[in-house]
Amino acid sequence: MAKYKRILLKLSGESLMGEKQYGIDEKRLAEYAEQIKEIHGQGVQIGIVIGGGNIFRGLSGANKGFDRVKGDQMGMLATVINSLALSSALVATGVKARVLTAVRMEPIGEFYSKWKAIECMENGEVVIMSAGTGNPFFTTDTGSSLRGIEIEADVMLKGTRVDGIYTADPEKDPTATKFDDITYDEVLKRGLKVMDLTATCMCKENNLPIVVFDMDTVGNLKKVISGEEIGTLVHN
Numbered sequence: 001m002a003k004y005k006r007i008l009l010k011l012s013g014e015s016l017m018g019e020k021q022y023g024i025d026e027k028r029l030a031e032y033a034e035q036i037k038e039i040h041g042q043g044v045q046i047g048i049v050i051g052g053g054n055i056f057r058g059l060s061g062a063n064k065g066f067d068r069v070k071g072d073q074m075g076m077l078a079t080v081i082n083s084l085a086l087s088s089a090l091v092a093t094g095v096k097a098r099v100l101t102a103v104r105m106e107p108i109g110e111f112y113s114k115w116k117a118i119e120c121m122e123n124g125e126v127v128i129m130s131a132g133t134g135n136p137f138f139t140t141d142t143g144s145s146l147r148g149i150e151i152e153a154d155v156m157l158k159g160t161r162v163d164g165i166y167t168a169d170p171e172k173d174p175t176a177t178k179f180d181d182i183t184y185d186e187v188l189k190r191g192l193k194v195m196d197l198t199a200t201c202m203c204k205e206n207n208l209p210i211v212v213f214d215m216d217t218v219g220n221l222k223k224v225i226s227g228e229e230i231g232t233l234v235h236n
């Protein structure tokens, strides 16, 4: 029995690289698709936002001399590439999936609207909402909080490569300890960098709970959906 009726799943673009240095690892992509298929089979309505960090990030482009706005637009296009790859992998497993875009680019994807996204999910399609918010100076974390709130998701599941929120970045500080649950205020007060501030504030103001969990371990998505307490829950 699934704990949630409708979810917003945020996937990291960087995790899509798997063992590679750049781009998309087909094995990781297929694992994601299989995990999503499993929970789709339980009747969960699924909206997905995927990052683009495996291809391009506006901020790192700006550090190399790119115009920031153009760099961010390149990053948004990178999320469209990842979204198309994920939809293709989902369709290959037999799950209907549709890509919506925050910037008009038919026929690559239909232009996003809340109503279209909900209609598709209610018809059993997985909806992948690409191109972030459509605006520069935002991240896909903020894009996923925004879409999660818009589509009235019960929870935002941030699937990443660490198994929850720690007192400090666990990839840099081996002494960091994990929270089972934490308030938005505490995340903000401690300056924890697992999500950007804008995304955390939006979830706080709109009461959208977040679960941060390790998506790269196969089977974890199903555990979260079943209500197993893995990862870290962020709440008011």
Ligand SMILES: Nc1ncnc2c1ncn2[C@@H]1O[C@H](COP(=O)(O)OP(=O)(O)O)[C@@H](O)[C@H]1O
Binding pocket: 012, 013, 014, 015, 051, 053, 141, 159, 160, 161, 162, 164, 165, 166, 167, 168, 169, 170, 171, 192, 193, 194, 195
């Ligand atoms: N306090 C923290 N707890 C957990 N992870 C953290 C923390 N601070 C920074 N991080 C980092 O945040 C990353 C997760 O965010 P994510 O958006 O998936 O990564 P990326 O933006 O690199 O794709 C982790 O890889 C981790 O190194």
Ligand SMILES: O=c1ccn([C@@H]2O[C@H](COP(=O)(O)OP(=O)(O)O)[C@@H](O)[C@H]2O)c(=O)[nH]1
Binding pocket: 011, 012, 013, 014, 015, 050, 051, 052, 053, 054, 056, 057, 058, 059, 071, 072, 073, 074, 075, 076, 078, 079, 131, 132, 133, 134, 135, 136, 137, 138, 139, 140, 141, 143
């Ligand atoms: O609303 C958005 C979402 C994303 N981006 C750009 O797209 C890039 C890729 O997204 P992100 O870094 O969030 O991907 P992830 O870290 O999840 O791989 C970002 O660096 C930004 O340059 C943007 O400009 N506006």
